[in-house]
Amino acid sequence: MELSVIIVNYNVKYFLEQCLHSVWKAGKNIAMEVIVVDNCSADGSEAYIKDLFPGITYYYNSSNTGFAKACNTGLSVASGTYILFLNPDTIVPEDCFIKCIDYFKQHPSTGAMGVRMIDGSGAYLKESKRGFPGPATALFKLTGLAALFPRSALFARYYLGNKAEHTITESDVLSGAFLFTDKEVLSKIGGFDEAFFMYGEDIDLSYRIQQAGFRNIYYPEVTIIHFKGESTRKQSLKYTMMFYRAMSIFVKKHYGDARRLAFTMFLQTTIVSGALLTGIFTMATSFFSFAGTLFKQRADPAKRKLVIIAGADNAGEVKKALGKAGLMLKAEYIMIADIHHNSFEKLRQQPYFSSAAIVFCESGTMPYTTIISAMETFGRDRTILLHGQTSQSIVGSPAKNSNGIAIPLV
Numbered sequence: 001m002e003l004s005v006i007i008v009n010y011n012v013k014y015f016l017e018q019c020l021h022s023v024w025k026a027g028k029n030i031a032m033e034v035i036v037v038d039n040c041s042a043d044g045s046e047a048y049i050k051d052l053f054p055g056i057t058y059y060y061n062s063s064n065t066g067f068a069k070a071c072n073t074g075l076s077v078a079s080g081t082y083i084l085f086l087n088p089d090t091i092v093p094e095d096c097f098i099k100c101i102d103y104f105k106q107h108p109s110t111g112a113m114g115v116r117m118i119d120g121s122g123a124y125l126k127e128s129k130r131g132f133p134g135p136a137t138a139l140f141k142l143t144g145l146a147a148l149f150p151r152s153a154l155f156a157r158y159y160l161g162n163k164a165e166h167t168i169t170e171s172d173v174l175s176g177a178f179l180f181t182d183k184e185v186l187s188k189i190g191g192f193d194e195a196f197f198m199y200g201e202d203i204d205l206s207y208r209i210q211q212a213g214f215r216n217i218y219y220p221e222v223t224i225i226h227f228k229g230e231s232t233r234k235q236s237l238k239y240t241m242m243f244y245r246a247m248s249i250f251v252k253k254h255y256g257d258a259r260r261l262a263f264t265m266f267l268q269t270t271i272v273s274g275a276l277l278t279g280i281f282t283m284a285t286s287f288f289s290f291a292g293t294l295f296k297q298r299a300d301p302a303k304r305k306l307v308i309i310a311g312a313d314n315a316g317e318v319k320k321a322l323g324k325a326g327l328m329l330k331a332e333y334i335m336i337a338d339i340h341h342n343s344f345e346k347l348r349q350q351p352y353f354s355s356a357a358i359v360f361c362e363s364g365t366m367p368y369t370t371i372i373s374a375m376e377t378f379g380r381d382r383t384i385l386l387h388g389q390t391s392q393s394i395v396g397s398p399a400k401n402s403n404g405i406a407i408p409l410v
Contacts, residue, residue: 002031003097004080004183008070009038009088013045014393014406015227016088020053021388022368023086026096033057035078036088037070052392067176068192068201075191083186087177089397089404090117091225091386093369099222100180111214112181112206114174115222116165118372120397120404122379125226126150126159129218130173132207133158133250163218171218172210176202177226181209188212195249204250223372225386227397228404305356307347309374311365314389318361321387321409325394344374357383359394 005023009016016036023034034056038045046060059073071085082101086092096115104110117125131137140146141158149155153162163169179202189208192201206216306327310318347353358378360371375384385396385405397404 001033001079001081002101003027003033003082003084004074004078005032005034005084005086006071006074006078007034007036007086007088008067008074009036009041009045009049010064011041011043011045012088012404012406013041013043013048014408015395015404016045016049017052017391017393018386018388018395019086019088019090019092020049020056021362021391022091022093024053025094025368026092026098028094030097030101032097033078033080035059035074037061037074039064039066039070066194066196068196069194071176071201072191072194075186078183081183083181083183085176085179085181087226089227089395090177091227091368091372092178093222093224093372094367095369096222096224100219103217103219103221104180104182107215107217109215110182110217111185111209111212112174112179113217113219114171114180115178115224116218116220117175117177117224117226118376118379120225120227120384121382122375122377122384124165125175126161127175127177128165128220129160129163129169129171130175130203131157131160132172133203160218166220168220169218171206171216173203173206174216174218175226176205178224179205185209185212185214193253195253200245200250204253207250223376225372225375227395305352306359307353307356308359308361309347309366310361311363313365314361314363317389318359318387322359325407325409327407344377348378355382357385359385359387361387361389363389 005027007016007019007023020034027034034053036049036056036058038058038060040061040063046058049056050058057077061070061073065073075083082104084097084100100113100115103113114128117128119125136154137157140155145155146152146158146161150159150161156162160169160171163171189205189212191205193204196204209216308318308322360366360374362368362371371386378384383396383398383405385394385407387394387409392408392410394407394409395405
């Protein structure tokens, strides 16, 4: 077995469905197994997914064991030479796995790889590459200095803002949303530390990979969609506290006594200022978001228009499915665009297009690679949804929507 894909699921069956569609496309010519570990979902994920994807291995936990422990459950039964830990709310392009495997084979010092990620609006996710936490790094992140100076090697250390977004480079920390590694590497360092329930487990694993003499690589030759990326749900006091707890575990585990004590005291001080700033930022963002939405609704009568972009081999299926779901009736304007005859540039020139919601429909003539590129071109300040060919749902996640959008079509 060349590749084992391990996915931890928790109450996101429609996102998982779309993720698995893309995984199977990417693994078409690879000896691959897919292992889903379900942390006690209550949305019927197990029956739904096992019916649609009978070839996967599905483990259902009787309780929510946390991300790290669930990943280790999958790892314990994985037989692949390479291991990919993948979030269920991701979409991978067709050439993703081949490129990652080839890079590993050509660069034997590589311990793990992460890729370039965009969110559900097509915006780049800064957590695609990160630095290790330290007192200054934590201060600059929690107080907002990293956001104010995003390219600074000093202030933007947390997201390695001084390293180019589109250049292959070493990264201290790789995101657990997509962490591609070698099983031999994991056999030397162990899997995830189960002391981390949520957040921080990828930092710890990345640190141990580097300590073992391997390199962590940020690989932007591949771009994936991470619908509910870090930036969509982390401006909250709850996240600030969870971030503090995860950093505390990391510091206690890996730093010496003096540095550990200093960092712990430092975090306890900065957590208060960080929480206050987070609260102010959240209130301000909510106000301006509301005001902007209200203005757009009054000023832009085309706001509710819907553009459906599908390939010639998928248009009929999509129209029928959307009709059954009632979405065709809700749309003021509908366009089925054949990628080979209606260029994206022509769509951009249409008067309704600038404010319309978009449904991208994956098919043989409109692969995920094309959709990902188009999302970056046409995203920002609009709703973007995605439908995999023959799938039974449509999903999406606007940049500021932490819950995401999932629409069943049956």
